[in-house]
Amino acid sequence: MAKQTAGASHRAAPVHTDPEDVSVLTALSALADPVRIRLIRELADSAVWTRSCGSFDVPVGKAALSHHFSVLRGAGLVEQRDEGPKRVNRLRREEFDARFPGLLDLVLRADDVE
Amino acid sequence: MAKQTAGASHRAAPVHTDPEDVSVLTALSALADPVRIRLIRELADSAVWTRSCGSFDVPVGKAALSHHFSVLRGAGLVEQRDEGPKRVNRLRREEFDARFPGLLDLVLRADDVE
DNA sequence: CCGAGTGTTCGATGAATATCTTACAGTCCG
DNA sequence: CGGACTGTAAGATATTCATCGAACACTCGG
Numbered sequence: 001m002a003k004q005t006a007g008a009s010h011r012a013a014p015v016h017t018d019p020e021d022v023s024v025l026t027a028l029s030a031l032a033d034p035v036r037i038r039l040i041r042e043l044a045d046s047a048v049w050t051r052s053c054g055s056f057d058v059p060v061g062k063a064a065l066s067h068h069f070s071v072l073r074g075a076g077l078v079e080q081r082d083e084g085p086k087r088v089n090r091l092r093r094e095e096f097d098a099r100f101p102g103l104l105d106l107v108l109r110a111d112d113v114e
Numbered sequence: 115m116a117k118q119t120a121g122a123s124h125r126a127a128p129v130h131t132d133p134e135d136v137s138v139l140t141a142l143s144a145l146a147d148p149v150r151i152r153l154i155r156e157l158a159d160s161a162v163w164t165r166s167c168g169s170f171d172v173p174v175g176k177a178a179l180s181h182h183f184s185v186l187r188g189a190g191l192v193e194q195r196d197e198g199p200k201r202v203n204r205l206r207r208e209e210f211d212a213r214f215p216g217l218l219d220l221v222l223r224a225d226d227v228e
Numbered sequence: 229c230c231g232a233g234t235g236t237t238c239g240a241t242g243a244a245t246a247t248c249t250t251a252c253a254g255t256c257c258g
Numbered sequence: 259c260g261g262a263c264t265g266t267a268a269g270a271t272a273t274t275c276a277t278c279g280a281a282c283a284c285t286c287g288g
Contacts (some may be wrong), residue, residue: 235284248272254267256264
């Protein structure tokens with residue numbers, strides 16, 4: 001067998017937005033949600049490309065979860081890649097931080113969600 | 115006549131929240147609104163205690179405006195004081211920046227609102 | 229080729245909230 | 259005191275958006 005990172009997905013590739021093209025308003029709106037904050041925090045605590053969408057501990061169904069990831073992609077916060085039947089994620093730390101310095105750190109550092 | 119900064123208002127004093135008591139989620143939610151971003155930016159460009167609530171160039175009625183200032187107070191972003199019939203404002207730069215370093219700068223520095 | 233697993237899409241629902249209109253409560257000036 | 263001005267409060271409306279359930283699409287392993 002050759003590849004296990006199956007590069008030949010026939011599925012619709014997820015639509016990504018470059019952080020450079022994201023407005024402050026979009027970025028803040030994406031981060032102003034408790035579920036998405038949890039996703040980002042868990043993602044930050046995991047190795048890159050190791051977390052599939054369904055592997056997060058959030059109290060919502062998979063439809064809502066799919067929606068949240070769509071918002072995060074649209075804000076340039078998350079990158080996704082198909083790996084077999086799963087869709088694995090990566091937090092775009094450097095790229096997002098270059099566009100909005102300190103913003104991601106604020107969300108990750110805070111100990112409260114309230 | 116003694117004082118022109120009339121400290122004896124018989125009106126209900128505005129309720130303020132210390133930035134230290136504000137959660138990240140509350141802060142982000144308060145900032146994730148185009149009208150409130152404009153208010154904050156105009157406020158940042160003006161001298162302290164010079165802008166009354168009605169003096170801002172935003173496309174909403176005064177009732178909605180009053181609501182927005184209430185949200186900004188609740189997020190520890192704005193301080194208000196009664197001065198005669200007017201209510202003048204101050205951006206709590208240092209205090210808010212101590213709680214959320216860099217966040218206010220991001221909103222003020224960005225050239226887009228989209 | 230079937231079945232389990234994973235994620236998206238669609239339509240509907242419900243909650244949060246931004247807004248307006250109207251009414252009211254103060255402050256100041258004549 | 260009465261009227262102009264400033265802002266708040268309350269109620270109604272509308273829009274946005276988070277959520278769910280169900281149906282669908284794709285991948286992989288028997």
